[in-house]
Structures are given as structure tokens and as C-alpha cells.
Amino acid sequence: MADVPSSLSHGGRGGATAIRTRDGRGPPRTTGRGPGTAGARGRAVSRILIVAGEVSGDIHAGNLLASLRDIEPELDAFGVGGDRLAQAGLDCVARSEELAHMGLVEVVRELPRLRGILRSVVRTAEQRRPQVAVLVDSPDFNLRLAARLGKIGIPVVLYVSPQLWAWRRGRVRTVRRLAREVLCILPFEAGFYEEHGVRARYVGHPLLDDLDRDQLLDDPPQRFERRLALLPGSRAMEVRQLLPTMLEGLAQLGGGEVAEAVLVEAPGVSDVVDEVLGAHPPDPRLWRAAGDERRRAHASCGLAWTASGTATLECALLGVPMIVGYRLRALSAAVARRLVRVPHVALANLIAGERAAPELLQEAWNPAQLVAATRSLAAGGADVQRRALREVRRRLGDPGASRRAAEAVAEYLRSADL
Incomplete structure (x- = not known):
């Protein structure tokens, strides 16, 4: 078996290392607001789609959303989540538990139901037009969703990287094509994506925040x-x-x-x-x-x-x-x-x-x-x-992953030309 990428020190202690590719991916550097309804003070309300598969993804995404609300108090958030995301104010189209499957064969058995959830999420996204979609874990589902979202002009950020460094490395080309950025929670992942031309940054592991x-x-x-x-x-x-x-x-x-x-x-x-x-x-x-x-x-x-x-x-x-x-x-x-x-x-x-x-x-x-x-x-x-x-x-490294991830996502919410 091949070795894990050797850049284990990527990101260092507590540091979120931004990695940019030469194709200009990532949030534009404009300061206008994206689409949204007017807030109480007359400014546009930011809107985000979050899809988290499995219990751990729900917890990580819920902490991100809670931190994001400190930055964008009037945020309108909808998507797929569990108890933690619902507690953070996510309007749930479906539940995270419905995406949780362990083995390859088990996923095949659930494909018809998963396709139904996929169609429901895309239909809701078309209606509500989020400025960015943050897809957490569950790569088999979320990469398919990312492709559909891309077709309707919704940029995608992946949080909790698909473990492409472990298996199915060929999918890194799919990630490069579909995702504006990958927010990594393991220190060697950013280096792996950098080697394959994907914009990525190590934000730290959210478990440190919890502990x-x-x-x-x-x-x-x-x-x-x-x-x-x-x-x-x-x-x-x-x-x-x-x-x-x-x-x-x-x-x-x-x-x-x-x-x-x-x-x-x-x-x-x-x-x-x-x-x-x-x-x-x-x-x-x-x-x-x-x-x-x-x-x-x-x-x-x-x-x-x-x-x-x-x-x-x-x-x-x-x-x-x-x-x-x-x-x-x-x-x-x-x-x-x-x-x-x-x-x-x-x-x-x-x-x-x-x-x-x-x-x-x-x-x-x-x-x-x-x-x-x-x-x-x-x-x-x-x-x-x-x-x-x-x-x-x-x-x-140090705690602060959820806040660093939220700050990265806020860059997209603050951009007008996505």
C-alpha cells in the first residue's frame, strides 16, 4: 500500500494555511452582497446550503454554523442536518442519519432513497438560491450533489475532506472540477490537495474545540x-x-x-x-x-x-x-x-x-x-x-477550527459575483 502524503506538518500549530491555485478559484475579492432578502437594517440576508452526512458531520457542521452566525447574525441556513445543525438554526430538508452508511455494498442498497434526497435538496436550492453550499463528509452523496449544484450556478465548499488520500484517489479530479475550496481538518490533507491543484486550507480539527x-x-x-x-x-x-x-x-x-x-x-x-x-x-x-x-x-x-x-x-x-x-x-x-x-x-x-x-x-x-x-x-x-x-x-495544532472554517465560508457570503 502507498504511503500517506508526507506533509504531516502542513498548517502547523493552530495555523490555517491558505493554498491558492493559479486558476483563480475561491471567493472573488469583491465586497458586495450576494442575492438574498433584505434584513432588518435593509442589507441583504446571506443564505447558505449546508449538507452534513452522519452524526459526526452534523456535529462539525453545527459548530461551524454556530460560529458563522457570530459573523453573519441574519444568516438563512437550510439543508441536510441532524440535532446539532437543527439546534444551530438549520432548516432541515432531510436528516443526516439518512445519509449514514458504512460499507460499499450497503450504499448500493440505499441508492433509490438517496437519489430522492438528492433531488429534494437540489429542488430546494433552486428555489432558495444560496450564495454558497458547504458540503460536509459523505463524499459519495455530496460529490454528486456538488455536480448538480454547479449546473445551477451555486459554488461549493467541501468541509471535512473526502479521504481521497486513502482510497479512490482518482476522484481528486472530480473535486478539482466541482469545489471552489476544500477546508481540511487533518494536517496532511492540504498538502495532498495542493499537489493535485485543488485550492485547500487546513483549518484545524473541530474535536479540539469540543475538548x-x-x-x-x-x-x-x-x-x-x-x-x-x-x-x-x-x-x-x-x-x-x-x-x-x-x-x-x-x-x-x-x-x-x-x-x-x-x-x-x-x-x-x-x-x-x-x-x-x-x-x-x-x-x-x-x-x-x-x-x-x-x-x-x-x-x-x-x-x-x-x-x-x-x-x-x-x-x-x-x-x-x-x-x-x-x-x-x-x-x-x-x-x-x-x-x-x-x-x-x-x-x-x-x-x-x-x-x-x-x-x-x-x-x-x-x-x-x-x-x-x-x-x-x-x-x-x-x-x-x-x-x-x-x-x-x-x-x-490548537483549538479554533470551527471559527476558522466559518471565517473561510464568510468570504463567500460576502462576495457578490459568485
Whole structure:
């Protein structure tokens, strides 16, 4: 497999690095207002389309919209979102959860319904004429939407970059054609896009904003070394694939190894967690943490078993050593093996530039190997991993991603000739 782009230091600490291509893409440098209805003071109201797929995309986009309202108080926002975007004032045409699918095969099954959502969003955009569309995550859906929006003259900014550096790199040509700019949240992504002629900037990772707001970055709670965090992911299918193995592994570890376990629930998966727990014998050591308490509970743990995505960055930033699991259905996994071009699956390992945390993939994600890896970390590997993961914090930089992303989007809202 090919290496991850080497520009891991791109953007540095806290800095959002603007990268311009020679074709003049990006917001025009005019200062007039775009189309919109008149506000209370007679000036045009800015209008934006935001489409966020999945729970994590909804959270990131919701924080961006909240920051954008500090800059543009009379902003009219509509699109596809979940609870966080709705809380920030998005008029929802459809729900983020309707775009959340884990595997390639699973997406195919949902195509008719996804096409219906696509048509609805485009029809609404034609009627309401936003000055810019911010498309977050869900690249299979959002790149198709970007093509349709381009045909009706609505400029597109991508926030939370499609992971083209990992697989399906040929789509970078599509991004170059369809997007005015990509706002990147991983430090090596801007360099990758720059190499392919795409305007991009690293704005920082919004998870830093969340942890800083919760006062967990520099002032974590007391840690209990024999408390284990279970983080089975933010998608229903992910929870079904990972949580049963976690529960079976926990049952094989005695109280002297794991005194208690915390099931850290992502928003929107409680029903699936109930379903999986109901199919397994109860464990008196296990308790659940959701909502505002889940991150503080996570930070108090001495070890985590986690899905491979953003949760690995949360572990790294909180200083919680981890074992990473990843499992797709057989056909999706077979396709992924042919297409994925990175040496690690876990985001934390990619940013660290080494396999700091063990990864148990596909068939290796089983109770026996999970227990063995846990005992290895308890025997001294956890301290080694903590030292390696400090590099993740350094490379991600400082909080402020949502504000920097909002300032980038505001450049488009303030431009008249889009």
C-alpha cells in the first residue's frame, strides 16, 4: 500500500494555511452582497446550503454554523442536518442519519432513497438560491450533489475532506472540477490537495474545540487505570460489527484486569446499543455514558477499545491508550482491500506517522486477540503508546477550527459575483 502524503506538518500549530491555485478559484475579492432578502437594517440576508452526512458531520457542521452566525447574525441556513445543525438554526430538508452508511455494498442498497434526497435538496436550492453550499463528509452523496449544484450556478465548499488520500484517489479530479475550496481538518490533507491543484486550507480539527470547551484538553479528570472505555462507533452498522466482540472480550477479563467498563455512546446509536446489549449476558462492571457526560467518562479511563475513526483522535488527545477495531461485511471488505492505499486504518496512527496503537482488522477483530492486546498494553505497552500519541496533539495544532472554517465560508457570503 502507498504511503500517506508526507506533509504531516502542513498548517502547523493552530495555523490555517491558505493554498491558492493559479486558476483563480475561491471567493472573488469583491465586497458586495450576494442575492438574498433584505434584513432588518435593509442589507441583504446571506443564505447558505449546508449538507452534513452522519452524526459526526452534523456535529462539525453545527459548530461551524454556530460560529458563522457570530459573523453573519441574519444568516438563512437550510439543508441536510441532524440535532446539532437543527439546534444551530438549520432548516432541515432531510436528516443526516439518512445519509449514514458504512460499507460499499450497503450504499448500493440505499441508492433509490438517496437519489430522492438528492433531488429534494437540489429542488430546494433552486428555489432558495444560496450564495454558497458547504458540503460536509459523505463524499459519495455530496460529490454528486456538488455536480448538480454547479449546473445551477451555486459554488461549493467541501468541509471535512473526502479521504481521497486513502482510497479512490482518482476522484481528486472530480473535486478539482466541482469545489471552489476544500477546508481540511487533518494536517496532511492540504498538502495532498495542493499537489493535485485543488485550492485547500487546513483549518484545524473541530474535536479540539469540543475538548477545549469541555475543559478536557489541559485539565483531564482523575484517571482510573482499570477502567476500560468501549467506543464502538457512531454508525449503527459499526456498532453491530464491533460491540459484540467488545462485550465478549470484556467477559474474558477478570475484575483484577478490568474493574469497570464504560460504554461511551455516540449520539444517535442508543437503540442499536440496546439491541446488542440485549443479545449478551449482562456484566455488572459495565455502565453507559452518553450526552454531555460521555467525554469526561472517556477521559477517566486507563484504556480504550475503539472504532477506527475520530474516536481514535479523541483517545490520543485525552491521553487514553487504545486498541483499534475495524470490521466490514465480507464483500465490502474485499473491495476495500483492493482500493485502500494507506498503511494504517486508525486516524491517530496516520497522523502520528506510525502504528502507535494496535489495529485489529476484519478477522483479527475477535475476543481472543483483543484480550491478548489488552494484556500486552497492561504489561507496559500503554506508556509507550502514550508517548507516541503526544505527536498527534502537536500535529493537530490548537483549538479554533470551527471559527476558522466559518471565517473561510464568510468570504463567500460576502462576495457578490459568485
